[in-house]
Amino acid sequence: MPKINRPRRGSLAYSPRKRAQSPIPKYKSWPQRTGASPALLGFAGYKVGMTHVLMVDDHKSSPTEGKEIMVPVTIIEIPTMKVAAIRAYSQDTYGRHAFTEIWAEPMDEQLSRRVTVHKNYDSASAKKKCADALAAGLVTELYVLAYTQPATISGVPKKVPDLMEIKVAGGDIGKQFEYAIGLLGTEFRLNNIIESGAYADITAITIGKGTQGPVKRWGVMLRKRKHSVGGKERHVGTLGPWNPHHVRWQVPQSGQMGYQQRTEFNKRILKIGENGAEITPAGGFLNYGVIRNAYVVIKGSIPGPAKRLIRIRPAIRQGEHVVRSPAIQFVSVQSKQG
Secondary structure (H helix, E strand, O other), X not given: OOXXXXXXXXXXXOOOOOOOOOXXXXXXXXXXXXXXXXXXXXXXXXXXXXXXXXXXXXXXXXXXXXXXXXXXXXXXXXXXXXXXXXXXXXXXOOEEEEEEXXXXXXXXXXXXXXXXXXXXXXXXXXXXXXXXXXHOOOEEEEEEEEEOOHHHOXXXXXXXXXXXXXXXXXXXXXXXXXXXXHHOOOEEOHHHOOOOOOEEEEEEXXXXXXXXXXXXXXXXXXXXXXXXXXXXXXXXXXXXOOOOOOOOOOOOOOEEOOOXXXXXXXEEEEEEEOOHHHOOOOOOEOOOEOOOOOEEEEEOOOOOOOOOEEEEEEOOOOOOOOOOOOOEEEEOOOOXXX
16 A cells, blocks of 8 residues: 655644734834834724725836736725823833833823723823933833724724834934823824835734634545544544653644734735725725725735724835835726625
8 A cells, every 4th residue: 555645734833723812913023213213113903805906016027017917905994093101111130011101181081991091190290200210211112002093983883992002113212202292192193104115014813713623724634435434524533643642732623713813024005095985995895884084005915804903013024125106007996795
């Protein structure tokens, strides 16, 4: 008999494949911004759906360079975000710790749906404490606590804001503090962070598929007729050797599939628009509806279903990518209803 041999099925990356702790993705690293004026390094919006555009291929040495090509794109609705607080971090031998926070006064009424609003909060003393810590060299990093405004979106059926940390980078820590104080309690847009034609990292929680078996979860083959007596054709052939007396983690088994945080690196931003009506198809987007705020057009697909929160960060692995202004000739607004 010939020896049956083949590569394993399914990537072992991201193991163990557990559900994400929160629908709001978290970043553990941020792009470097040295020797420049301070700026925020992130934004968030809500996934709308996909369509296609016709644009001039501007990639150097591409076989279709200078010609009109069709590109699939994803639309994200991006209403303005607001800065609720400033969070300062200190560093010691045990790692990074939150040192103090400065909250805006008065706080937005919508934000009370997410966090407890302080009634007798003293913002002046919090600013003084942070300024003194900066002078003493105790503060090493600054972040802002920014939140979305889903109440302004018709396609997302919720009013509770999504609160998240966004790093402040560029210049020295003193300039970053002055910049963050100026943003406290104000709104900001994606245009203040990134421009059309630039590359960004898109992070979201993928579509959840619940508990699935090893065939769908890992892509293992169905068992042959003679090996699947008793209706066990979708089982794995073996759980491993007799020794050691345990099932190794590399063995494909059933479990949670989907609803995990994933990051798509170097996604090109083709357009940042202000009027959602110019890109909404007849009848609206499937499972979403009509865009009523600003929007961003991303080349290709991104993780997650419609209405899911999407985080956008300037590319951390940009490499030799050159920022070029895209020449979009046509955007499809044909009905997606079928």
